[in-house]
Amino acid sequence: MVNSQPILSATGLSMEFRGFLAVKDVTLSVNEGTVHALIGPNGAGKTTVFNLLTKFLTPTRGRIMFRGADITRLKPAEVARLGLVRSFQISAVFPHLSVRDNLRVALQRPSNLATQFWRSSNVLSKVDDQAMSLIDAVGLSRYEHLPAVELSYGRKRALEIATTLALDPTVLLLDEPMAGMGHEDIGRISELIRRIAKQRTVLMVEHNLNVVADLCDRVTVLARGEILADGAYDVVSADPRVREAYMGTEHE
Structure with missing residues (x-):
């Protein structure tokens, strides 16, 4: 509104x-x-x-x-x-990380996990639900395991927007x-922006x-x-x- x-x-x-x-x-x-x-x-x-x-x-x-x-x-x-x-x-996408892992990394800071990333391979599992929610929000659910480098240009931009949304901007x-x-x-990114703008x-x-x-x-x-x-x-x-x-x- x-x-x-x-x-x-x-x-x-x-x-x-x-x-x-x-x-x-x-x-x-x-x-x-x-x-x-x-x-x-x-x-x-x-x-x-x-x-x-x-x-x-x-x-x-x-x-x-x-x-x-x-x-x-x-x-x-x-x-x-x-x-x-x-x-x-x-929005610096890591090209050889999967879509899901890019989001997990992006969510470290707002989840206060930045200093823990290299201490345990299980730490980032705490943000899995948030990562999947963001992936779904930008229409990349089918590509969650795909390395970012293999995404089309438009889908890569969608991933970049998702990493930005990880900071929950106003x-x-x-x-x-x-x-x-x-x-x-x-058309895909326009619709994504339209959905983002609802909140x-x-x-x-x-x-x-x-x-x-x-x-x-x-x-x-x-x-x-x-x-x-x-x-x-x-x-x-x-x-x-x-x-x-x-x-x-x-x-x-």
């Missing part, structure tokens, strides 16, 4: 690199219980904004709030512990989750506008480091400024 209250917000966010202002006074709100997309043409500043929100960069100016707390100066690991988790932070941040995928995999807030950078139109409750469009438009997809996609930014003309 969509909540009208912001769970993650930025006010006056700016980022300067050696005199170049890559992000200029960005103010946005991600409402709890929504799927929110950050889109824009190449060079729009999407990655920089995403890195600022996930704390891989510290803004030159501005403030970032998460669940009512100022996180502007926190480190990525600190905000991850608060429940703001970026997919690639923990807000899941996905950086171009459909990149490099074929039509079938895009979590999702913020995603995405280039596939068909995915954005189908999946997202709200869209923020960036151009040249500034917010060009913000709102429902059908509204922002009809904005002449957005069309011009993407197509180089105000006309289709």
Whole structure:
């Protein structure tokens, strides 16, 4: 259910690199219980904004709030512990481990088993139920014993998302989750994100506008480091400024 209250917000966010202002006074709100997309043409500043929100960069100016707390100066690991988790932070899949064992490893930290992994081969059995639940949630039950290296690209991305979910994030941040995928995999990952969003807030950078139109409750469009438009997809996609930014003309 969509909540009208912001769970993650930025006010006056700016980022300067050696005199170049890559992000200029960005103010946005991600409402709890929504799927929110950050889109824009190449060079729009999407990655920089995403890195600022996930704390891989510290803004030159501005403030970032998460669940009512100022996180502007926190480190990525600190905000991850608060429940703001970026997919690639923990999505390094071990190629020669099975799907199941990848999930068992990912579940070590939240289960306080990280320092016990090498002490006993039986320790990770404590997280088997959780691992199987996550595997089922991302549609990989048929592949639980398959080495990750043998998965298709789309299923490997599903496994990466599952390892992220092992931290039980409140807000899941996905950086171009459909990149490099074929039509079938895009459909599979879109449906996965839709299921995830029933219990979590999702913020995603995405280039596939068909995915954005189908999946997202709200869209923020960036151009040249500034917010060009913000709102429902059908509204922002009809904005002449957005069309011009993407197509180089105000006309289709």
